[in-house]
Amino acid sequence: MSDCSFIIVGGGGHARVVASTLRRLGETILGFTDPDEEATLGDGIEHLGRDKILTEKDPSKVALTMGMGSVRDTGHRAGLFTEQVENGFRFPTLIHPDAVLASEAKTKAGVQVMAGGVIQPGASLGENVIVNTNASVDHDCQIGAHSHVASGATLSGEVVLESQVHVGTGASIIQGVDVGKNSVVGAGAVVIEDVPPETVVIGVPAHPK
Secondary structure (H helix, E strand, O other): OOOOEEEEEOOOHHHHHHHHHHHHOOOOEEEEEOOOOOOOOOOOOOEEEOHHHHHHOOOOOEEEEEOOOOOOOHHHHHHHHHHHHHOOOOOOOEEOOOOEEOOOOEEOOOOEEOOOOEEOOOOEEOOOOEEOOOOEEOOOOEEOOOOEEOOOOEEOOOOEEOOOOEEOOOOEEOOOOEEOOOOEEOOOOEEOOOEOOOOEEEOOOOEEO
């Protein structure tokens, strides 16, 4: 997939999933960054230190991939991505071999589709979007930059997620619904109407928290 080695930015649970995906794709992992000195990904993957270590790396030889996953505030993940892109680093698209990506779907830099993820025709995924394990994005959905569709979530056709939206584990969003910027859809929620920006919704049917 790539002509360079990878560093994973972040050392939590999602980073372990990313590491497994990279290995399935035959990529070389140089290590990972994380401010927690006790963080570990196991399997001999080196903890390189804090993100500032990246200033010592050559962006022409090293690519980055995001290891931060389920965080309510997607702003931090967005900030890390933007900062490192400005520093010259690439975030290649990462598609697990067991994911399904329609040829008509569009993805931008840093998109991750994990094992069992399904992206249907006409879907468009912005920069740094995560479609996590067994999540489903149906036809003509538009997912804004830095959003996260968590494990087992389902987006019906023509759903729009604006930037930095978090859709929780097992949530469902019916066809044609728009979810505003920086909003959170709680785990297991069923969203049947538009969600305003900066709003947290929970429950069945979903309602503001």
